[in-house]
Amino acid sequence: MPAPLRLGLAGLGTVGVGVVRIVQRHADLIAARAGRPVQVIAVSARDAARDRGVDLSAYAWEADPVALARRDDIDLFVEVMGGSEGPARLATEAAIDAGKDVVTANKALLAHHGQALAEAAETAGRVIRFEAAVAGGIPVIKALTEGLAGNRIGRVMGVMNGTCNYILTRMESAGLPYETVFEEARQLGYLEADPNLDVGGIDAGHKLSLLAAIAFGTRVSFDRVELEGIGKVSIDDIRHAADLGFRIKLLGVAQMTGRGLEQRMTPCLVPADSPLGQLQGGTNMVVLEGDAVGQIVLRGPGAGEGPTASAVMADVIDLARGVRLPTFGQPATSLVEPVAAAAATPAPHYLRMTLLDKPGALAKIATELGAAGISIDRMRQTQHQGAHAPVLIVTHKAAPQDVAHAMTRFAGTGVLVGEPVAIRIEEV
Amino acid sequence: MPAPLRLGLAGLGTVGVGVVRIVQRHADLIAARAGRPVQVIAVSARDAARDRGVDLSAYAWEADPVALARRDDIDLFVEVMGGSEGPARLATEAAIDAGKDVVTANKALLAHHGQALAEAAETAGRVIRFEAAVAGGIPVIKALTEGLAGNRIGRVMGVMNGTCNYILTRMESAGLPYETVFEEARQLGYLEADPNLDVGGIDAGHKLSLLAAIAFGTRVSFDRVELEGIGKVSIDDIRHAADLGFRIKLLGVAQMTGRGLEQRMTPCLVPADSPLGQLQGGTNMVVLEGDAVGQIVLRGPGAGEGPTASAVMADVIDLARGVRLPTFGQPATSLVEPVAAAAATPAPHYLRMTLLDKPGALAKIATELGAAGISIDRMRQTQHQGAHAPVLIVTHKAAPQDVAHAMTRFAGTGVLVGEPVAIRIEEV
Numbered sequence: 068m069p070a071p072l073r074l075g076l077a078g079l080g081t082v083g084v085g086v087v088r089i090v091q092r093h094a095d096l097i098a099a100r101a102g103r104p105v106q107v108i109a110v111s112a113r114d115a116a117r118d119r120g121v122d123l124s125a126y127a128w129e130a131d132p133v134a135l136a137r138r139d140d141i142d143l144f145v146e147v148m149g150g151s152e153g154p155a156r157l158a159t160e161a162a163i164d165a166g167k168d169v170v171t172a173n174k175a176l177l178a179h180h181g182q183a184l185a186e187a188a189e190t191a192g193r194v195i196r197f198e199a200a201v202a203g204g205i206p207v208i209k210a211l212t213e214g215l216a217g218n219r220i221g222r223v224m225g226v227m228n229g230t231c232n233y234i235l236t237r238m239e240s241a242g243l244p245y246e247t248v249f250e251e252a253r254q255l256g257y258l259e260a261d262p263n264l265d266v267g268g269i270d271a272g273h274k275l276s277l278l279a280a281i282a283f284g285t286r287v288s289f290d291r292v293e294l295e296g297i298g299k300v301s302i303d304d305i306r307h308a309a310d311l312g313f314r315i316k317l318l319g320v321a322q323m324t325g326r327g328l329e330q331r332m333t334p335c336l337v338p339a340d341s342p343l344g345q346l347q348g349g350t351n352m353v354v355l356e357g358d359a360v361g362q363i364v365l366r367g368p369g370a371g372e373g374p375t376a377s378a379v380m381a382d383v384i385d386l387a388r389g390v391r392l393p394t395f396g397q398p399a400t401s402l403v404e405p406v407a408a409a410a411a412t413p414a415p416h417y418l419r420m421t422l423l424d425k426p427g428a429l430a431k432i433a434t435e436l437g438a439a440g441i442s443i444d445r446m447r448q449t450q451h452q453g454a455h456a457p458v459l460i461v462t463h464k465a466a467p468q469d470v471a472h473a474m475t476r477f478a479g480t481g482v483l484v485g486e487p488v489a490i491r492i493e494e495v
Numbered sequence: 496m497p498a499p500l501r502l503g504l505a506g507l508g509t510v511g512v513g514v515v516r517i518v519q520r521h522a523d524l525i526a527a528r529a530g531r532p533v534q535v536i537a538v539s540a541r542d543a544a545r546d547r548g549v550d551l552s553a554y555a556w557e558a559d560p561v562a563l564a565r566r567d568d569i570d571l572f573v574e575v576m577g578g579s580e581g582p583a584r585l586a587t588e589a590a591i592d593a594g595k596d597v598v599t600a601n602k603a604l605l606a607h608h609g610q611a612l613a614e615a616a617e618t619a620g621r622v623i624r625f626e627a628a629v630a631g632g633i634p635v636i637k638a639l640t641e642g643l644a645g646n647r648i649g650r651v652m653g654v655m656n657g658t659c660n661y662i663l664t665r666m667e668s669a670g671l672p673y674e675t676v677f678e679e680a681r682q683l684g685y686l687e688a689d690p691n692l693d694v695g696g697i698d699a700g701h702k703l704s705l706l707a708a709i710a711f712g713t714r715v716s717f718d719r720v721e722l723e724g725i726g727k728v729s730i731d732d733i734r735h736a737a738d739l740g741f742r743i744k745l746l747g748v749a750q751m752t753g754r755g756l757e758q759r760m761t762p763c764l765v766p767a768d769s770p771l772g773q774l775q776g777g778t779n780m781v782v783l784e785g786d787a788v789g790q791i792v793l794r795g796p797g798a799g800e801g802p803t804a805s806a807v808m809a810d811v812i813d814l815a816r817g818v819r820l821p822t823f824g825q826p827a828t829s830l831v832e833p834v835a836a837a838a839a840t841p842a843p844h845y846l847r848m849t850l851l852d853k854p855g856a857l858a859k860i861a862t863e864l865g866a867a868g869i870s871i872d873r874m875r876q877t878q879h880q881g882a883h884a885p886v887l888i889v890t891h892k893a894a895p896q897d898v899a900h901a902m903t904r905f906a907g908t909g910v911l912v913g914e915p916v917a918i919r920i921e922e923v
Contacts, residue, residue: 089645089787099712099825100644198642204788206642213818214626214634216528217517217808284527342794345773359517360632360805363795366770367788377788380645390641390818397527 071104072387075141075167077132077158078148079112079119082172082199085376086145086383087121097380101387111135111158136162143168143386145379147199151175163187163195170382172199172375178273178289181280185399195394196382201274202227202351204374205367206381211281211355212396218357220282222322224495228271229349229369230257231297231317236347239305239314245298257349267296271319272332278353279321279330280395285405287395288330293411295333304488307419307459308336311445314344318493327406335493336417342366343495354495411467414494415444418460418470420477420487424451428482429458435480439473441465455484467491499532500815503569503595505560505586506576507540507547510600510627513804514573514811515549525808529815539563564590571596571814573807575627579603591615591623598810600627600803606701606717609708613827623822624810629702630655630779632802633795634809639709639783640824646785648710650750652923656699657777657797658685659725659745664775667733667742673726685777695724699747700760706781707749707758708823713833715823716758721839723761732916735847735887736764739873742772746921755834763921764845770794771923782923839895842922843872846888846898848905848915852879856910857886863908867901869893883912895919 074090076083090097090107098104109127111134129135136144136158144162146169148155155176162169169188171177177184177197188195198208202225211223226232230252237248249266252258257265264270276289297317308315313336322329337343342364346352351369356362368374395402422428429448436443445461462470470489477483502518504511518525518535526532537555539562557563564572564586572590574597576583583604590597597616599605605612605625616623626636630653639651654660658680665676677694680686685693692698704717725745736743741764750757765771770792774780779797784790796802823830850856857876864871873889890898898917905911 085787093645093647096647096712097645099829102821102826205791206638209637209642210634213813214637214809215805216812217521217525217805219521219524284524340773342770342773345768345770357805359513359801359808361796361802363633363793365791365793367791373787374789377643377645377785380787381642384644385641388820390820392816392818393530398530401527 068098069103071106072383073106073108073140073142074145074383075109075135075138076107076145077111077135078146079110080147081372082147082375082379083112084119084121085372086147086379087123089376089380097384101384103387105383105387108141109135109138132158133161136167137165141167143170143383145383146171146173147379149173149175151179156180159184160187163191163193166191166193168193168386169195170379170386171195171197172379174200174270174273174277178276178287181277181287181394182399182402185394188394189399194386194391196385197277198382199375199378201277202353203367203369203371204377205351205353205365206378207353207365208281209381210363210365211278212392215355215357215360215363218359220355220357222320222356223278223282223353224343224493225275225319225351225353226316226343226346227274227319227351227353227369228265228317229351230265231271232346233257233349234266235297235300235305235315235317238302239309242302244302245300263296266298268294268317268332271317275319275321275330275332279328280402282321283323283328283405284397284402285328286402288405291407292330292332297334300334304419304490308417309339311459311461312339313337313417313492314339315490316343318343320493322412324408324412327408329408329411331411333491335491337493337495341495413464413466415464415492416462416470417490417492418462418487420458421484422456422458423482423484424454424456428456431480431482432458432477435473435476439469439476441469441473461492496526497531499534501534501536501568501570502573502811503537503563503566504535504573505539505563506574507538508575509800510575510803510807511540512547512549513800514575514807515551517804517808525812529812531815533811533815536569537563537566560586561589564595565593569595571598571811573811574599574601575807577601577603579607584608587612588615591619591621594619594621596621596814597623598807598814599623599625600807602628602698602701602705606704606715609705609715609822610827610830613822616822617827622814622819624813625705626810627803627806629705630781631795631797631799632805633779633781633793634806635781635793636709637809638791638793639706640820643783643785643788643791646787648783648785650748650784651706651710651781652771652921653703653747653779653781654744654771654774655702655747655779655781655797656693656745657779658693659699660774661685661777662694663725663728663733663743663745666730667737670730672730673728694726696722696745696760699745703747703749703758703760707756708830710749711751711756711833712825712830713756714830716833719835720758720760725762728762732847732918736845737767739887739889740767741765741845741920742767743918744771746771748921750840752836752840755836757836757839759839761919763919765921765923769923841892841894843892843920844890844898845918845920846890846915848886849912850884850886851910851912852882852884853910856884859908859910860886860905863901863904864890867897867904869897869901889920
């Protein structure tokens with residue numbers, strides 16, 4: 068049997084321990100599939116003394132991940148520390164410099180430095196793989212880069228932050244406001260140390276920017292992702308959306324149109340009976356649309372020890388098998404700087420507002436919509452609350468800027484109580 | 496840029512034409528992704544004169560696919576003719592013998608001759624790929640062989656014949672009997688020339704046997720797939736199942752248990768609100784379960800020009816990129832002969848029967864179930880039809896042989912009208 072593939076593993080948190088478990092438990096299975104053994108040689112983590120529930124005694128210990136990355140006795144540097152800067156970045160750069168391939172679960176690192184790292188790797192003749200960085204255990208990088216390689220990709224969509232989806236589905240099922248469920252999620256340990264990475268859409272935005280690069284042959288441009296978190300999603304909107312046959316999801320959409328590349332990670336309504344609408348709890352889903360294949364939907368666990376380690380090991384075993392592809396599916400130097408679309412593709416919108424209960428109020432709103440060129444698909448006036456009349460409107464397809472313009476015009480009608488709400492309805 | 500990958504394409508039906516369209520339309524995209532051009536050099540089909548709506552003038556024409564497979568000016572033989580014997584088999588064998596790699600969409604060929612072909616290819620240092628043979632455009636072979644390579648696979652399930660799923664969902668939505676919808680499907684051109692390939696479960700069984708080989712490292716053993724088509728699924732059972740919260744699917748299940756390998760392609764009940772239960776029309780779905788990743792669900796078009804050609808091109812581009820894996824994910828000579836499980840894993844069952852409307856009838860049935868060690872989860876006596884009382888029973892988990900035994904014992908009770916029905920409820 069050929070020589071083993073020798074790993075240096077940086078990071079012994081949940082994912083790192085999961086990788087160790089798979090390497091130890093499935094040594095024979097992996098050797099049979101890879102055609103050679105896969106071994107962990109050395110590890111690195113902040114606390115050498117902590118009991119992690121796995122036997123690390125056979126591995127060398129490096130206090131410094133950079134030193135680990137440069138060890139002569141490893142072929143492959145596995146980075147599961149996280150963070151876009153600091154040790155993760157330094158060690159990844161060191162690994163490439165030292166002639167090692169890299170497998171990483173680090174979406175933040177690649178969202179910010181993916182282009183530079185991919186170019187450095189290609190110059191050095193090395194490979195960076197990152198299946199675990201997007202949608203956990205779902206092999207979506209592979210499906211997009213390889214499985215759909217014969218397609219021009221039109222659109223990629225996904226629910227890629229399990230915590231946000233947990234919060235939104237729990238709000239609906241328990242009828243609880245955002246703040247209460249957010250606090251629950253925090254106490255359950257579902258939130259990142261900086262919760263804004265989750266609920267602000269940043270983590271999911273990182274993932275979307277990586278998918279977009281592969282899908283469209285463009286440089287990763289996370290700074291052009293339109294980001295809006297779930298903090299403003301109200302239980303009222305969740306309920307009204309449900310009444311209208313929709314669910315609210317933190318939905319990532321990357322789409323190449325004649326006007327450029329659109330990247331959005333924002334709350335959207337989707338049909339309740341669509342695969343995306345039916346997605347409950349922490350599960351992730353990615354939808355890939357290609358000109359030949361049509362629509363492919365991938366669903367699975369987006370986080371956790373086993374699923375993320377499974378994705379890391381897919382990359383490791385690919386490399387053990389000799390599969391070597393460019394980081395983003397084509398040479399990094401051939402990726403083009405994307406033109407960011409000035410505005411999102413037109414779409415139906417959900418509007419909710421409260422009107423004074425007096426004659427002609429609804430007509431004034433309808434007039435403003437008409438003036439903005441927005442036609443109404445459905446309008447529903449719900450039960451009066453005292454002198455106020457809550458109104459729900461589903462528009463036909465409308466440009467987001469026209470919707471925004473109409474929303475500002477509503478204020479001048481004198482019939483509005485409080486702030487109106489507009490949420491995009493993504494056609495899935 | 497490196498030399499082009501040169502294809503010989505055997506078969507110019509729907510899939511072959513789709514491959515030509517992609518190669519022509521996306522030449523630049525494919526070259527960027529593969530790092531080299533992909534070109535069709537020569538083609539073969541039965542009728543050279545027919546207008547297929549694509550320009551074939553630049554390609555050499557071979558009347559004989561075997562001659563095509565042996566041409567010196569091709570690197571890769573693409574077989575999209577179909578059929579487990581005859582030209583497809585001969586040409587594939589010739590291609591390997593002549594030192595060509597093979598990409599095939601031919602599930603029947605591999606289900607019957609996969610082991611021999613894989614061994615021949617490995618001896619010759621060549622590669623056989625078959626993404627298009629299973630679940631059309633869904634990159635499921637890649638997901639299982641590569642994406643989940645770090646997992647011990649526990650179970651693989653799938654709805655993998657779109658025609659059967661179309662018939663079953665149409666029966667439910669239109670309230671029509673099997674025979675009527677079968678005839679509709681025939682007139683719509685949804686059925687194979689031999690319809691039993693579809694409705695008898697053979698086509699789907701071929702696919703399941705290929706997934707099982709990859710999942711469990713076993714030799715393809717199609718002859719041990721328990722096969723039952725959809726011809727006996729009645730509109731009554733579809734309706735009653737729906738009332739109980741289930742849908743009936745032609746479901747493939749491959750599962751490795753302590754008692755051996757189970758392979759079943761049979762009508763099953765699945766929860767109506769599960770991803771499998773929600774699958775409508777001709778769409779395919781495959782569910783992969785691994786010990787690390789948990790459950791991954793893949794959904795997409797299972798047939799048609801674009802989806803199938805997309806899968807063929809994924810394999811072609813992999814080969815252009817230099818990705819070379821053993822046919823079934825590990826060397827063919829290392830695949831073991833599976834021990835076929837004597838009986839399927841215990842599962843809940845749906846039972847339907849009609850009883851004479853007289854005192855004690857139900858008690859006699861319940862007594863026989865108890866004697867067979869089968870406990871009842873739910874029992875429902877529906878509206879009387881004259882002197883007859885239709886009865887539905889959902890059992891707790893029970894061994895299929897115990898269910899079968901109880902069914903034969905029912906006849907001796909003297910209270911049964913007609914034949915009772917038992918259908919497995921697969922826990923998904």
